[in-house]
Amino acid sequence: MAKPASYILIKDATVIAEAGTSPLAHHDILVRDDLIVAIGRDLAAPADGPVTTVRVPGCIAVPGFVDGHHHMWQQLLRGAATDWTLFDYTVHMRSIFGSLFTPDDVYLATHAAALSLLSNGVTSVLEHCHIINSPAHADAAVRALKDAGIRATFAYGFYQNPPVTAGPADGSGSGSGSGSLAAAPSSYDPAFTHEARLADAARVRAAYFGSNDPARELVTFGVSPDEPESQPTEKTVREIAEARELGARLITMHVAMGPCDGARRHIVQQLADAGVLGPDLVFSHGASFTDGELAAIRASGAGIVGTPDTELQMGMGFPVVFRARDAGCNACLGIDITSNQGNDFVAQMRLAIQVQRALQNEQGGGLPTVVARKTAEVLHMGTLGGARVLQLDHLVGTLEVGKKADLALVACDDLETLPVTDPVGAVVFHTSPAHINTVIVDGVVRKSGGKLVADTSKLRDDISRRGAELNALAATCDLTEARVRWLKLLRGEPL
Ligand SMILES: [Zn+2]
Known part of the structure; x- marks a missing residue:
């Protein structure tokens, strides 16, 4: 019966x-x-x-809020980034913390982040998961999303966190550049090559995602290619093809980050020229998109995600989302990282519309006689707009x-x-x-x-304990190599 x-x-x-x-x-x-x-x-x-x-x-x-861009593993590092530029973030977070995370850390952080998002009314999230240092890291992230009960697209990250290097003996972490590999805390595995990662992504896709139809599965599978502005465009084109072969529902990447887009490579224009744009692509940030790139995104049905807090703070320009909407693109908002701000999605909506109003008031000159952007517009972006970007x-x-x-x-x-x-x-x-x-x-x-509804008492204890341990571990790492590498990248210089 x-x-x-x-x-x-x-x-x-x-x-x-x-x-x-x-x-x-x-x-x-x-x-x-x-x-x-x-x-x-x-x-x-x-x-x-x-x-x-x-x-x-x-x-x-x-309608439940839709968060189009998040790195949920950083929930364990809440507050670490509140005074950081993008350069600080890339050196510390992407090069040091990211390599220290264990699979248990990924589960803990992702689970806590999902519950926190739910508490804030976020019911759908695109999880750009660039913490996959091993197959076990991927398993942990997917399990955490499923256990929390949030609607999510898990985007398997192709990014490889680098090895961490031990800092000077005094533990200052200021870095002499002469350190040795700190084998103990790092989960970096040189054997987890791009080819191994592709095989693992196929395993994960088959093991967890069934039909990968969002009408039937609460958590679906996507891919995050490696950073397009840090590699030749041909490699990004290849990774997009690989993601599609894997059956990724969405493919998401960071691009065109305003003043931080030092080389102005216009990646999206290059992807358009290569004929690979499509509605399954989701581009985060994009302050330095050209009008031509926006037109190409609109024509392809791809989506754009603005993350007001991080973009405004970290030198990534002014959020592009209203300009993108005006150009006919699907555009929405994302929280990005709780190592910086909270999971308060309403705060992101408020920030997005107020900064846009300020910009337009400035451009208008003189006394504004009308508030051009209405509140319903940003609520739309946070709900149906987000659903369109996520193809939901x-x-x-x-x-x-x-x-x-x-x-x-x-x-x-x-x-x-x-x-x-x-x-x-x-x-x-x-x-x-x-x-x-x-x-x-x-x-x-x-x-x-x-x-x-979930009991969070143990979770809160675990987050506090492990967050403190990770911060202490990171303080012992050498930052020299990471600083040099990322500074070159952000300036658009060859490595
Ligand atoms: Zn991001």
């Missing part, structure tokens, strides 16, 4: 079904199993299965009958949020993570009554 349907009935919400459309006051949402099956006033509880009724005073129901818009990004039940209930009933004059403005401008009361992914309640 078939299992009876299981229902969630959300009562009396203000429903923002799609950013940019009029909110629906005093509406109910009925979820059956993983799908939204009704939205309307005074919906009755079905009688053919168990019903969980959810009633949150003053709540605004929004047939499943999520709006609240409508037939779509997956991925949503957040934002409680707007306190002194921070009342009175709610405009529900879209209230969500984007007046709420903090504490207002995210309920989060549902694929019809499963992951946060309820303002608290994650």
Whole structure:
């Protein structure tokens, strides 16, 4: 006999079904199993299965937020990067910390990051996973995503973290350049070559991802090629072909990072010229995209992700996402790294729109008479826009009958949020993570009554302990080689 349907009935919400459309006051949402099956006033509880009724005073129901760019392994290093430039980040994070991570660290960080994202109303994420130092690292990342219950595309990273070198004997980590390989803490494995990585990616794809159809699998498989601006374009073209042969649903990479794009190689134009652009490509950052590159991205259906906090802080230029939208591209937002900012997705939306408004006010000259960018635009970018970039818009990004039940209930009933004059403005401008009361992914309640359903007590202890250990280990490493290598790269000089 078939299992009876299981229902969630959300009562009396203000429903923002799609950013940019009029909110629906005093509406109910009925979820059956993983799908939204009704939205309307005074919906009755079905009688053919168990019903969980959810009633949150003053709540605004929004589609779950979609985070288009994240490196979740850095959750263990929260706060490490808050005063870093991109150069500092590449030297310390990509060359030192990345090589110290064990598979257990990857599981711990990714699991904690996924739960933190869920707590912030993020229901879908594109995980650009460039911490795969061994097959066990890949296993750990996938297991952590699956265990957390977030909708994710795991993008297997082709990037190889370099070996770490021991620092001077005084442990200052300032680096003399004469250190020896620090075999103990490094998970760098010279045998894990690109060919070995390709074979492992095929193994991972087969072992964990079944049909790789997002309508059937909560976690799907993608690929992150090696850094396109650090290698010949032919190699990136080859890696895109390899990713497609592996059956990657999405292929994501960092490109065109404004002032940090020293060589101005216009990678996307080269990829367009090579005829490899397509809707499965997702480009992060992109402040130095040319108009021609944006036109090529639009024509191909590829996506663009802006990460306001890291771009503004680290010298990667102003977020390109509004310019990209104006050019007709699919564009969305990403959190990028919690070694810098938090997982507060609303903060990213707010930052993105305010910096854009500031730019346009400056360009206009004189006294602005109109705010050109409306709040609904950035909420759209954080929901349906993100779903389009991640090729999930047939499943999520709006609240409508037939779509997956991925949503957040934002409680707007306190002194921070009342009175709610405009529900879209209230969500984007007046709420903090504490207002995210309920989060549902694929019809499963992951946060309820303002608290994650998962028990995080042990996780919190483990994160604190291991984060401190990793920081202590990193302080013993020699940075000289990494500094020289990355400075050349960022200046566009040959290695
Ligand atoms: Zn990134």
